[in-house]
Amino acid sequence: METLRERKKRRTREALLRAALELFTTQGYEQTTIDEIAEAVDVSQRTFFRYFAGKEDAAFAVQAMTEEAFVAAVRARPPHEAPMKALRQAFLEGWDTIRETVESVVPVELHLRMYRSIESTPALLAAHLRRSAATEETLARVLAEREGVDVDADPRPRLAVAVFGGVIRVTERHWCTSEDFGLESIRMLTATYLDQVGSALTGNWRTS
Structure with missing residues (x-):
């Protein structure tokens, strides 16, 4: 059974993923920065790197x-x-x-x-x-x-x-x-x- 901590981590990862794909498909992959992805979810860049190695990993x-x-x-x-x-x-x-x-x-x-x-x-x-x-x-x-x-x-x-x-x-x-x-x-x-x-x-x- 998923713990509260695990559920929170999964939701953060999925929120970052959705934000990344939305930005990639609307303003372009090359034009999107990791800071913009993190900002869209109201987390730090450091938090982004806890879940993804970089933009390509998220893509x-x-x-x-x-x-x-x-x-x-x-x-x-x-x-x-x-x-x-x-x-x-x-x-x-x-x-x-x-x-x-x-x-x-x-x-x-x-x-x-x-x-x-x-x-x-x-x-x-x-x-x-x-x-x-x-x-x-x-x-x-x-x-x-x-x-x-x-x-x-x-x-x-x-x-x-x-x-x-x-x-x-x-x-x-x-x-x-x-x-x-x-x-x-x-x-x-x-x-x-x-x-x-x-x-x-x-x-x-x-x-x-």
Whole structure:
């Protein structure tokens, strides 16, 4: 059971996180200072650093939670599922859990606005790609463990995750430039693109 002290710390962290994302998405990541984030919550800069290593840490805090939830969902998939199906189903069937993870700390709408800010901010986009590479390596090792293969000797786990990660990146780019801002649109777009992977890789694209 959460103690009063723990509840207060959690609420302070969440307040700082919401303030940071609101400022990042309204006035810009580069233009926002840590002092402004702390001032928005009426705490000191020192208090901010008790919860976050810096602005980048705050910018990706919610995303880090969703990544952890997704990795956990992949681990929990039935062992008989093929690797690509396990990745697909973990994403699609775990969507509600991922959404609940976001909603537990910030409004979904704010998280989605931050997602678009990441795509349009070079420093954040570079960090996002770096973080994605690290998550893909974790997923490759999870798949290797599931399948009983050596991730460093067998290229298939990393290849499967690279294909899946590529679909996610295409989906992100498409969604970030579309007018449909809803959370469900990301899920549907991802499902549609994942369904086309087989034909895109092995099919004949030319029409007679």
